[in-house]
Amino acid sequence: MAGYSRLMHTDEEPTHAKLAALLADAVNPAIAEHGGRIVKNTGDGFLAEFLSAVQAVRAAVQFQARIRELTIGDVDGRRIAFRVGVNIGDVIVEPHDIFGDGVNQAARLESIAEPGGICISASVYEHVRGKVDAEFVNMGEQSLKNIAHPVRAYAMVRDGINLGSQTGRRAPFSPPRLSIVVLPFADLSSDPEQAYFVDGITESLTTDLSQIEGAFVIGRHTAFTYKGKPVDLKQLGCELNVRYVLEGTVQRSGDRLRINVQLVDAGTGGHLWADRFDKPVGDLFDMQDEIVARLANTLNAKLIEAEARRAENTLHPDAMDLFFQGRHSFNKGVTSKSLTQARLF
Incomplete structure (x- = not known):
């Protein structure tokens, strides 16, 4: 008590x-x-x-x-x-x-x-x-x-x-590497059918990102408590103890669908990566699968890159810091130069 x-x-x-x-x-x-x-x-x-x-x-x-x-x-x-x-x-x-x-x-x-x-x-x-x-x-x-x-x-x-203690003499939590929350994408239209599509992207992306080796992904039930609310991303990072936040919007205009997405460093609030997808409206489920697959693959590389950059500024890198630097070098392309650089780590 x-x-x-x-x-x-x-x-x-x-x-x-x-x-x-x-x-x-x-x-x-x-x-x-x-x-x-x-x-x-x-x-x-x-x-x-x-x-x-x-x-x-x-x-x-x-x-x-x-x-x-x-x-x-x-x-x-x-x-x-x-x-x-x-x-x-x-x-x-x-x-x-x-x-x-x-x-x-x-x-x-x-x-x-x-x-x-x-x-x-x-x-x-x-x-x-x-x-x-x-x-x-x-x-x-x-x-x-x-x-x-x-x-x-x-x-x-x-x-x-x-609900972990942040009082007393303990140091603040250090977010795990590759820790991320996918915030519910914002629906910029009033189409009820699109609302299901938008929530489906958020849920599927959360699932796919959790398959990344070593990733810590906040569950969708927690993420959806922030749906439709103004969020301070730095405060969110502290509350959920994550390094990264992914957020996005979905907008439909006529027969085209536009999705904007951005990856944010929760510690600084700075943008690490952003992209836009413009596609003709087709089968929404097929589109959802295609978009989620592209996002998950891209984010895998971007998260590795972000961790590698953090490691470069670490005075005493550990094995995981070196792994991320080596993996990032390898991801640049399979060339003799990139392979040599990756092996150095």
Whole structure:
């Protein structure tokens, strides 16, 4: 529970009663429903064990949503919220407790989550990706207290907001390489048939970009929360923890269709690449497939190029920095000069 000591100090009995009610009405039912058990109660929190990482995260998502419903009318300074950390690991089981490094990591992941948020380890993310009703953003490698090695963590995204902690002494998140969000393309016409076509381009492009090796693409459900809204791209990059934003417009005039698209550096707001597609209107599904394929292939090369340029300005490049520089040199064309230059990396 976030702010437990403060709330107990200022309003002890009502806080204790509210906490007990939330545990009974939201937390305990969700844990039981998903096959978990509460190992112990720590006063301001609890330790729970599940046989499945998917069930653990589903339970956490469920009770966090229920707690928000039950506390939505509470005064900000007195609203109770929980932080959740989820990890996978072998444990030592005793009658009333469990121990082990996996338990310690879960506790540390909880400490870097925002109130109302969930942080999970990379091993959990691999199990739950695409299997839970929640989106998670890569927080990068996190140095956790009393944990020998950095742990890659993922934070739940809710309503377009990254619920990983950005307070305290931790450094801001470093967006993963090749991380991108495809914003819903803007429809500049009033044709209902075209609206489906426009949304289809966004969804198909999100799917195709996720096939790029090493790419981290924000899911379409999160991206579509920004549909029709004015967006500060630099702020968006911070919220979703991505390096790149792809946005575009679709306009129909008579028997021709025009698509404008641009790739933006979310860190600076600067444009990295832009293009325009003008085509006669034909079968919309065939056009969608053709346009998405062309965009995905082009963006693959442009993202590699952008990462290579970042690597050129890195004082201590790692293996991936060198890989992107070599790949970019190779993409310039298969010539003896480009191959020689690529091998140098």
